[in-house]
Amino acid sequence: MYILGIxxxxxxxxxxxxxxxxxxxxxxxxxxxxxxxxxxxVVPELASRDHIRKLIxxxxxxxxxxxxxxxxxxxxAYTAGPGLMGALLVGAATAQSxxxxxxxxxxxxxxxxxxLLAPMLEENPPEFPFVALLISGGHxxxxxxxxxxxxxxxxxxxxxxxxxxxxxxxxxxxxxxxGGVKLSELAKSGQVRFRFPRPxxxxxxxxxxxxxxxxxALNTFQKCEKTDQDKADIALAFQNAVAExxxxxCRRALQQTDLKTLVVAGGVSANTQIRTTLMAMIEKENGQIxxxxxxxxxxxxxxxxxxxxxxxxxxxxxxxxxxxxxxxxMSEL
Amino acid sequence: xxxxxxDTSTEACSAALFIDGEIRQRFEITxxxxxxxxxxxxxxxxxxAELKLSQLDALAFGCGPGSFTxxxxxxxxxQGLAFGADLPIVPVSTLAALAQNRLPELAFVATDARxxxxxxxxxxxNTDGFMELVGKEAVLPVEQIEFPAQSALGMGxxxxxxxxxxxxxxxxxxxQIESDxxxxxxxxxxxxxxxxxxxxxxxxxxxxxxxxxxKVAQTEIKRAQIRLKRENG
Numbered sequence: 182m183y184i185l186g187i188x189x190x191x192x193x194x195x196x197x198x199x200x201x202x203x204x205x206x207x208x209x210x211x212x213x214x215x216x217x218x219x220x221x222x223v224v225p226e227l228a229s230r231d232h233i234r235k236l237i238x239x240x241x242x243x244x245x246x247x248x249x250x251x252x253x254x255x256x257x258a259y260t261a262g263p264g265l266m267g268a269l270l271v272g273a274a275t276a277q278s279x280x281x282x283x284x285x286x287x288x289x290x291x292x293x294x295x296x297l298l299a300p301m302l303e304e305n306p307p308e309f310p311f312v313a314l315l316i317s318g319g320h321x322x323x324x325x326x327x328x329x330x331x332x333x334x335x336x337x338x339x340x341x342x343x344x345x346x347x348x349x350x351x352x353x354x355x356x357x358x359x360g361g362v363k364l365s366e367l368a369k370s371g372q373v374r375f376r377f378p379r380p381x382x383x384x385x386x387x388x389x390x391x392x393x394x395x396x397x398a399l400n401t402f403q404k405c406e407k408t409d410q411d412k413a414d415i416a417l418a419f420q421n422a423v424a425e426x427x428x429x430x431c432r433r434a435l436q437q438t439d440l441k442t443l444v445v446a447g448g449v450s451a452n453t454q455i456r457t458t459l460m461a462m463i464e465k466e467n468g469q470i471x472x473x474x475x476x477x478x479x480x481x482x483x484x485x486x487x488x489x490x491x492x493x494x495x496x497x498x499x500x501x502x503x504x505x506x507x508x509x510x511m512s513e514l
Numbered sequence: 515x516x517x518x519x520x521d522t523s524t525e526a527c528s529a530a531l532f533i534d535g536e537i538r539q540r541f542e543i544t545x546x547x548x549x550x551x552x553x554x555x556x557x558x559x560x561x562x563a564e565l566k567l568s569q570l571d572a573l574a575f576g577c578g579p580g581s582f583t584x585x586x587x588x589x590x591x592x593q594g595l596a597f598g599a600d601l602p603i604v605p606v607s608t609l610a611a612l613a614q615n616r617l618p619e620l621a622f623v624a625t626d627a628r629x630x631x632x633x634x635x636x637x638x639x640n641t642d643g644f645m646e647l648v649g650k651e652a653v654l655p656v657e658q659i660e661f662p663a664q665s666a667l668g669m670g671x672x673x674x675x676x677x678x679x680x681x682x683x684x685x686x687x688x689x690q691i692e693s694d695x696x697x698x699x700x701x702x703x704x705x706x707x708x709x710x711x712x713x714x715x716x717x718x719x720x721x722x723x724x725x726x727x728x729k730v731a732q733t734e735i736k737r738a739q740i741r742l743k744r745e746n747g
Contacts, residue, residue: 219733219734219735220731220732220733220734221734221737224730224731226582226730226731227730227731229582229583229586230582230586230723230725233586233589233590233593233722233723234719234722236590236593237593237594237597237718237719238719240597241597241719251598266583267582267583267586270549270583270586270587270590271586271590272590273549273590274549274586274587274589274590274591274594275590275591275593275594276594277553277591277594278553278590278591278592278593278594278595278598279594279595279597279598280594281553281556281557281567281594281595281598282567282594282595282597282598282599283598357734501553501554501557502549502550502553502554503548503549503550503552503553503587503590503591504549505549
C-alpha cells in the first residue's frame with residue numbers, strides 16, 4: 182500500500198509517498214526560507230499563504246514523478262501539530278478533504294514523532310528501545326522510546342530550543358536569518374580561543390538551558406574588537422558548548438536508562454560538529470548512534486508518511502474533521 | 515447541473531448543494547468550529563441527496579475577502595475535493611454573495627477589515643438577475659471609497675462598525691442598511707452555477723483566496739527605513 186504524507190507545520194511544504202514494502206518511493210520539498218529571510222524570520226501569515234499556493238501542485242508533481250495515480254493511494258498522513266496554526270490548517274484541510282474525495286482514511290501525525298522516526302527511513306534503521314535526542318528550531322527533547330507511541334520524556338529545554346539559540350546567537354553576531362546554518366559555516370574558520378560554559382551539566386538531571394549561552398556570546402562579543410575572526414571564534418566556542426552539552430546529557434540519558442542506542446533527529450541534527458561530538462561520545466560508550474540523512478533532518482513529508490503509516494497500522498485514523506493542534510506535547514501521545 | 519458550495523470566510527460556516535435549480539444548505543454561526551463542522555456538513559448534504567462527489571459538475575467557494583484563516587480553510591477543502599474528484603472550482607466573491615442575498619439594484623458592500631479599514635465593493639444587479647461588480651473590490655479606509663452617485667443598499671458588517679462615517683461619505687445615497695447579513699453558501703452556489711455556465715471554472719490549484727490585503731509584514735529593509743526616518747525626525 183501507498184501512503185501519501187503531507188507536511189506544512191512551519192516554513193516548508195513537504196510531500197512524500199511511502200510504500201509499505203518498498204519503503205520511500207519519492208518525496209518533494211518546497212522551502213520558503215528565501216521569502217522569510219527578507220523579513221528576518223518566519224512570518225506565519227506569509228507561510229500559510231505560500232503553503233496553499235504550493236501544496237496541490239507539489240502533490241500533482243509527486244504523483245506524476247512517482248508514476249502513480251490517485252487510485253494507488255491507500256492512506257493520507259498529515260502533520261496536525263505542533264506548529265504554526267495557520268500553516269497546519271492548510272495541510273489538514275487539504276489532506277482531510279482529499280481523503281474524503283478518495284474515500285480513504287486520513288491519519289493526523291505529531292510532527293515530532295515524525296522527526297523521531299525519520300531514521301527509520303534509512304537502510305539500516307535503529308531497533309527499539311532507544312534514547313532519542315530531538316533538536317530543532319522549536320524543540321530540544323530527550324525521550325526514551327520503548328516502541329512507537331511509547332515515549333517517556335527524560336528532559337527538555339527550559340528556555341530556548343537548540344536551534345533557536347543558534348539563530349539568536351547568529352543574529353547578535355550580525356548574521357541574517359536563518360542564521361543558525363550561517364553560524365556553523367562561520368565556526369569552520371574559528372580558532373579555539375574562548376571557553377563557553379556547558380549549561381546545567383554541573384548538576385544532575387537531563388534538562389537543558391541554552392539562553393545563557395546566547396548572553397555569554399553577547400558579552401564576549403562586546404568585549405572584543407568585533408573582527409571577522411572574533412566572530413568566527415565566538416561561533417566556534419558557542420557551537421562547541423552546545424555540542425558538548427548535548428553529548429554530556431545524552432551520555433547521562435543512556436546511563437540512566439541503561440540503553441546503548443541513541444537516535445538523533447530534527448533540523449539541528451544536520452550540524453556536522455554536533456554529529457561528530459555525539460559520535461565520539463557514543464564510541465567511548467560502546468553504543469550505537471543513528472541519524473536521518475541530512476535532507477530528512479529538516480522538515481519533510483517522508484517522515485510524516487512513515488509515522489502516519491505506523492499509526493495507521495496501530496488502527497489510528499482521524500475522523501472527518503480538520504484536525505490541527507499547534508501546541509501538542511509528545512507525552513500526550 | 516449539480517454544484518457544491520462552501521464558505522468559511524466569517525464567523526458563519528456553511529455548505530450548500532445545488533441540484534438542478536434546488537438548493538439545500540447547512541448554515542451555522544460558530545466562530546471556532548469551522549474545522550469540525552465543514553466536512554461533516556458536506557458529507558451529510560451529499561448523503562441526503564444520494565450523490566457522490568464525482569457526480570457533481572463543479573464546486574464553488576467564498577474566496578474572499580474575509581478572515582484569512584477562514585478563507586484558507588475553505589480553499590484547502592475545496593482544492594482537496596476538486597483535485598480528488600477532478601472537478602472545476604468557481605471562486606465566488608464573498609461581497610458578491612452578500613449582495614446576492616438581497617438582490618437590490620445597487621449594493622454598497624462594506625465588511626469590517628479591522629485596523630481602521632473596510633473591504634469595499636459596489637455590486638449592481640444585471641439583466642440575468644445576478645449581482646455584478648462595478649469597478650474593483652478594495653481594502654481601504656472609509657475616506658477613500660469610490661462609488662457611483664446613485665441610491666444603493668448598504669450591506670455588510672462595515673455598515674455597523676463604521677456606520678456614521680459611511681453614511682456621511684455616501685452623501686444620502688444610502689437610505690437602507692443591512693449590516694447583520696453574512697455570506698451564505700446558498701448564494702455562493704447560485705453565483706457559482708452562473709459563473710460555471712460562463713466558463714469561470716478553474717482547476718484546483720488555481721482556486722486561491724482573494725485576501726485584498728496583501729501587505730501583512732514589513733521587510734527588514736523597510737523596517738530599517740522607518741527606523742531611520744523616525745530617528746531623523
